Amino acid sequence: MEKMTEEIARVKLFEDKFDCAQTVFSHFAEELDLDEETALKIASGFGGGMHKGDMCGIVSGGLMVLGLKYGFHEAGDPVTKEIMNQKAIEYERRIQEATGGLRCREMLGVDTSTPEGKIAAGSVIPGRCPGIITQACAILEDMLKD
Numbered sequence: 001m002e003k004m005t006e007e008i009a010r011v012k013l014f015e016d017k018f019d020c021a022q023t024v025f026s027h028f029a030e031e032l033d034l035d036e037e038t039a040l041k042i043a044s045g046f047g048g049g050m051h052k053g054d055m056c057g058i059v060s061g062g063l064m065v066l067g068l069k070y071g072f073h074e075a076g077d078p079v080t081k082e083i084m085n086q087k088a089i090e091y092e093r094r095i096q097e098a099t100g101g102l103r104c105r106e107m108l109g110v111d112t113s114t115p116e117g118k119i120a121a122g123s124v125i126p127g128r129c130p131g132i133i134t135q136a137c138a139i140l141e142d143m144l145k146d
Helices: 006-017 020-027 035-041 045-054 057-070 079-099 104-108 116-141
Strands: none
Touching: 006 020, 006 116, 020 035, 020 045, 020 057, 020 116, 035 057, 045 057, 045 104, 057 079, 057 116, 079 116, 104 116
């Protein structure tokens, strides 16, 4: 898998017109035995903080990646459930440390749930989001090693 760079993230976001959740989740699709088209479809509802500036798509996309790798799927399996819970907690902690928040409005410094904030975000997103996506992918690459 090619390492995520800010330039790759920028192309995915702005030239290919995908969002942050799609960019993060689809980056790991092949490694996790999922085709890219399916990954893009699954993650399509989570970008832009679920389209209201809430939980950033790098968080939800990253949690989907971790779920494919470590998620529990058998009823009554407390061991695997706890492993996934710990992975989610670690990922969120590392994202918060790297970016200053878990929500779009925290990371971007504008409230994208308001019309004014959406307008302001248009000038912030191009300079900020590719780097945030790159940070998220680097954290995930590290976490998927074990």
